[in-house]
Amino acid sequence: MKITLIILYLIIIPIIIAYLQRKSSIIRKIGAIPFLYLLGIGLHEIFPFDRWIDATKLYQIEESFSSVMLLLAIPLLLFSINIKEEIKKNRGILSSITIALVSLILSTVTAFFIFKDKVAEAYNVSGMLTGLYSGGSPNLAAIKNALQVAPQRLVLIVSYDFVIGIGVILFFITIAKYIFRAILPHRDQTKEHHSKHIHMEDETNIFDRNRWKEMLVGLFFSFIVVAISVLIGKGFSETTGPIITILTATTLAITLGQIPRINHLKGTFSLGMMFILIFSFAIANMADFSSIQKIKNPYLLLMMLWVMGCNLTTHFILAYLFKKDADKTMVSMIAFTYSPVMVPVVCAAIKNRKVLVYGITFGLFGYLVGNYLGILLATLLLQVA
Numbered sequence: 408m409k410i411t412l413i414i415l416y417l418i419i420i421p422i423i424i425a426y427l428q429r430k431s432s433i434i435r436k437i438g439a440i441p442f443l444y445l446l447g448i449g450l451h452e453i454f455p456f457d458r459w460i461d462a463t464k465l466y467q468i469e470e471s472f473s474s475v476m477l478l479l480a481i482p483l484l485l486f487s488i489n490i491k492e493e494i495k496k497n498r499g500i501l502s503s504i505t506i507a508l509v510s511l512i513l514s515t516v517t518a519f520f521i522f523k524d525k526v527a528e529a530y531n532v533s534g535m536l537t538g539l540y541s542g543g544s545p546n547l548a549a550i551k552n553a554l555q556v557a558p559q560r561l562v563l564i565v566s567y568d569f570v571i572g573i574g575v576i577l578f579f580i581t582i583a584k585y586i587f588r589a590i591l592p593h594r595d596q597t598k599e600h601h602s603k604h605i606h607m608e609d610e611t612n613i614f615d616r617n618r619w620k621e622m623l624v625g626l627f628f629s630f631i632v633v634a635i636s637v638l639i640g641k642g643f644s645e646t647t648g649p650i651i652t653i654l655t656a657t658t659l660a661i662t663l664g665q666i667p668r669i670n671h672l673k674g675t676f677s678l679g680m681m682f683i684l685i686f687s688f689a690i691a692n693m694a695d696f697s698s699i700q701k702i703k704n705p706y707l708l709l710m711m712l713w714v715m716g717c718n719l720t721t722h723f724i725l726a727y728l729f730k731k732d733a734d735k736t737m738v739s740m741i742a743f744t745y746s747p748v749m750v751p752v753v754c755a756a757i758k759n760r761k762v763l764v765y766g767i768t769f770g771l772f773g774y775l776v777g778n779y780l781g782i783l784l785a786t787l788l789l790q791v792a
Contacts, residue, residue, distance in 0.1 A: 443687050476686040481679075484680070533785060545746070548690070625672045719740060722736070750763060
């Protein structure tokens with residue numbers, strides 16, 4: 408009964424927040440995911456479940472539940488992207504993605520060499536941070552599952568990232584546009600970007616009854632992807648199995664997304680984002696700020712600060728050298744660092760909604776490559792360590 412109540416709590420609260428987002432300007436400005444992180448951490452501190460259920464068992468429940476939500480979300484988020492078409496429509500995006508990837512890899516690799524003697528399993532942390540800053544929490548958790556990192560490490564990284572992220576997001580929605588536009592080329596977008604392959608949706612669209620049928624179809628295919636991926640993963644060892652599961656799910660979702668009837672399903676991205684909201688709320692409920700205060704070794708936080716600072720600075724310098732547009736650089740940074748869900752927030756802050764599709768497309772590429780890149784990097788750095 409207690410387990411059922413916990414799961415219902417983790418599902419119902421994000422759905423309520425997604426519904427209220429349609430009516431509340433405060434939640435829209437903050438963003439549903441940051442709001443749920445704040446809410447989850449706050450509720451956890453006020454009403455910790457470990458008072459009436461064993462803490463270890465609670466972690467296992469929340470970890471298993473969040474993993475399921477993540478696995479179901481990944482295909483739904485990827486079904487709506489048609490790689491070939493988006494490359495044609497945004498020809499300059501590949502060079503921008505290359506800049507973002509080079510900046511990220513440089514920052515995580517240098518972080519490994521700087522902190523490898525200070526942070527336990529620094530190679531895995533570098534891989535996880537590569538996923539985190541190329542697609543957000545979904546990639547972070549996917550790589551954590553694949554590399555079999557302890558759940559406590561994930562919780563600590565998420566908690567630190569939340570603190571760091573507040574400052575980064577505030578920067579992007581306040582003064583960033585003045586700095587970027589003063590230094591980088593700034594071209595007014597005279598033509599709205601349109602795409603029939605990227606649906607301009609968010610989690611609030613799940614309340615549109617006209618989309619429910621297609622969302623159910625998308626969910627059906629997502630279940631198929633997850634089932635096949637888990638079955639294939641079980642055919643490998645405990646170490647290799649999780650990696651195979653995540654990579655299989657990503658690959659199958661990309662492949663199915665190239666089928667027009669699946670690619671054009673309305674509401675799949677919205678439903679995927681709803682699962683991400685539930686996942687985010689579950690992770691936030693696992694965050695323990697009291698444990699952060701007790702940490703005697705600050706090097707993990709310093710490692711994350713280095714990755715963030717080096718990544719954004721290198722990205723900015725390369726954007727300047729290659730004469731990238733200021734607004735596109737801003738949305739590409741935020742899309743890669745905090746996933747596509749933060750793109751509309753930044754577009755509204757800089758008052759340029761015409762780079763919205765560009766930013767979402769950019770962020771979806773982050774979802775695509777983040778899992779591969781993070782796992783590969785962690786594996787290579789392990790050999791060095």
